[in-house]
Amino acid sequence: MESSYLGTALAFAACDVRPALLAIVFVTLVLWRFYVFTILPWHFPTDPKEYPYWIPVIGHLRSFYKSSSRLLSDARSYFGESCEPFALTVPGQKWYVLTKAEHVAATYKMEHLSYDIFAVEVIRMVGVSEDGIRKAFQEMGHDGGPSKHLVRLCKEYQLEQLSPRKRLHELVQCSVELLRRHLAYFGERLQEVEPDLIRIFMAFETLSWQAMYQYPSFFMPWKKFLRTPKSQRIDTSWFISKIEEEMHRRQIALADSAIFLFQLFWSINGNTRKAAFWMLSYIVCGDQDLVDAIRAETAPAMSEPEHNGTVVDVAYLVNQETCPRLNSIWGESARLTAFAASVRFLTHDIELGGKTLRNGNRLMMPQRQLHFSTQAFGHTATLFDPDRFLADPSLRRNPSLRPFGGGATMCPGRNLAKQTTLAFVAMLLHSFHLVLYPPDQKLPEPAEGKPSIGLVDVQNGNDLRVRLCTRKAAYLSFSFPSSTTLSPKTTAPLTGEKLLCLCTSNPIQQSLASSIAHNQAWAAPSTRSLLAPSSL
Numbered sequence: 280m281e282s283s284y285l286g287t288a289l290a291f292a293a294c295d296v297r298p299a300l301l302a303i304v305f306v307t308l309v310l311w312r313f314y315v316f317t318i319l320p321w322h323f324p325t326d327p328k329e330y331p332y333w334i335p336v337i338g339h340l341r342s343f344y345k346s347s348s349r350l351l352s353d354a355r356s357y358f359g360e361s362c363e364p365f366a367l368t369v370p371g372q373k374w375y376v377l378t379k380a381e382h383v384a385a386t387y388k389m390e391h392l393s394y395d396i397f398a399v400e401v402i403r404m405v406g407v408s409e410d411g412i413r414k415a416f417q418e419m420g421h422d423g424g425p426s427k428h429l430v431r432l433c434k435e436y437q438l439e440q441l442s443p444r445k446r447l448h449e450l451v452q453c454s455v456e457l458l459r460r461h462l463a464y465f466g467e468r469l470q471e472v473e474p475d476l477i478r479i480f481m482a483f484e485t486l487s488w489q490a491m492y493q494y495p496s497f498f499m500p501w502k503k504f505l506r507t508p509k510s511q512r513i514d515t516s517w518f519i520s521k522i523e524e525e526m527h528r529r530q531i532a533l534a535d536s537a538i539f540l541f542q543l544f545w546s547i548n549g550n551t552r553k554a555a556f557w558m559l560s561y562i563v564c565g566d567q568d569l570v571d572a573i574r575a576e577t578a579p580a581m582s583e584p585e586h587n588g589t590v591v592d593v594a595y596l597v598n599q600e601t602c603p604r605l606n607s608i609w610g611e612s613a614r615l616t617a618f619a620a621s622v623r624f625l626t627h628d629i630e631l632g633g634k635t636l637r638n639g640n641r642l643m644m645p646q647r648q649l650h651f652s653t654q655a656f657g658h659t660a661t662l663f664d665p666d667r668f669l670a671d672p673s674l675r676r677n678p679s680l681r682p683f684g685g686g687a688t689m690c691p692g693r694n695l696a697k698q699t700t701l702a703f704v705a706m707l708l709h710s711f712h713l714v715l716y717p718p719d720q721k722l723p724e725p726a727e728g729k730p731s732i733g734l735v736d737v738q739n740g741n742d743l744r745v746r747l748c749t750r751k752a753a754y755l756s757f758s759f760p761s762s763t764t765l766s767p768k769t770t771a772p773l774t775g776e777k778l779l780c781l782c783t784s785n786p787i788q789q790s791l792a793s794s795i796a797h798n799q800a801w802a803a804p805s806t807r808s809l810l811a812p813s814s815l
């Protein structure tokens with residue numbers, strides 16, 4: 280009898296305790312929130328204000344992974360669109376966010392701010408062993424010069440390979456002349472060891488980081504590439520050969536070297552294909568006059584088929600004077616689709632816009648916030664305007680325009696990306712009539728929620744389908760690799776109308792004609808293309 284009283288009393292107590300506990304937790308959180316987001320800012324008025332959150336340490340983790348760009352916009356409007364530096368906690372780490380062009384420009388000039396911490400985090404995340412990381416960051420003398428670590432050397436070699444006055448020309452020539460046939464950086468060997476590389480790479484990009492943990496075999500092609508005797512891959516670029524020599528000198532294990540090479544492959548190819556996709560999407564979804572205007576403007580750059588030199592005069596295409604509209608569209612599509620952020624680590628306090636940004640925290644400069652600034656780009660900032668940079672060429676130098684980042688980490692591949700993309704777009708428009716099929720498609724939606732390290736991906740299920748009809752067989756005939764069995768002169772399929780999923784077109788590696796010749800990009804409306812991101 281007594282025990283049943285006790286049981287009932289305990290049950291009541293348990294029932295009563297839960298709401299009481301909840302109340303205590305709630306009151307504690309309210310007090311903590313009041314202290315952190317009201318009292319502390321009052322004590323430290325020059326510290327950037329922090330966007331409030333409810334769960335300590337976790338901060339804005341959930342909203343960040345749901346849509347980082349939405350979180351940043353929400354935070355900005357919370358602070359009244361003031362453009363002052365503000366702070367965000369994403370888990371356990373405080374990030375200062377800069378959305379004002381002047382602050383971003385000032386930060387890019389602070390070359391002493393550190394980036395290495397992020398380089399190590401990424402290398403570790405993609406699976407390089409601790410031994411590989413140690414060897415990569417080991418300072419070693421080189422050719423009698425000062426001691427440098429591999430990541431620094433890699434950057435210097437990239438700059439030499441990609442600088443217009445140095446080795447860029449050879450790379451662009453190779454990329455454009457053999458647009459689809461060559462992996463310009465790695466030569467043909469990489470494609471030979473893994474013919475399915477493009478599809479695997481796009482699958483990787485879709486699954487992003489998860490892919491590396493789930494499929495360690497992903498790095499196999501680069502291992503096979505490294506194992507291939509150099510005499511069998513003499514078309515490897517200068518840059519890749521130098522990095523390979525350096526990794527060998529440092530005795531970096533094969534598995535780690537393969538991951539380093541993969542990372543380079545990723546940075547070289549990941550964004551360029553998206554640039555071509557978005558640029559073509561804007562053009563094809565615009566009106567026919569735009570297509571005609573670009574064709575007329577770029578026509579002098581297209582050489583005659585009998586001519587044995589380059590198919591397309593890239594210098595003519597990238598020149599603002601000779602091709603102002605093409606260049607305007609390049610700038611505009613990069614402005615609208617750049618979703619990355621430059622990042623820095625604060626190794627000491629800095630002053631910016633009257634605020635003190637404290638040592639030990641991280642700094643983020645998100646491009647999208649700058650690119651959608653109505654102050655810089657007017658009330659149409661969120662809309663595509665093909666003539667924006669044509670009407671106001673000074674916008675090209677506006678400090679709010681940062682599709683390639685800036686300062687010490689500014690993208691060294693920007694010239695290569697622009698040249699190959701414009702060459703690809705011009706070749707495509709001169710080779711084909713492009714018609715939306717089905718006709719009522721809208722511009723694909725960007726996958727805004729997905730974190731990006733460059734241009735935004737397309738939203739799942741948003742591929743654009745176009746019907747291609749050949750205009751000039753001559754350009755196509757150039758596009759065919761000699762190895763393909765479908766010779767340009769004899770191939771029947773090219774005379775008819777065909778479907779191509781634009782997403783499949785990797786301008787450097789795959790090329791339009793190769794896609795068609797290998798039947799990879801053909802897709803009946805009911806058949807999902809193997810390569811379309813949404814089908815992976």
Ligand code: HEM
Nearest residue numbers: 546547550551554619621683684685688689690692696733
């Ligand atoms: C449209 C195409 C491309 C876009 C939008 C793009 C964008 C970017 C951005 C935003 C950054 C970070 C900048 C910063 O932190 O401030 C970056 C860095 C980098 N990009 Fe690109 N990129 C493109 C193409 C390329 C190509 C073709 C290559 C190589 C051939 C390349 C190589 C690199 C490298 C090595 C870095 C790291 C630089 C460093 O840490 O110092 N990118 N890119």
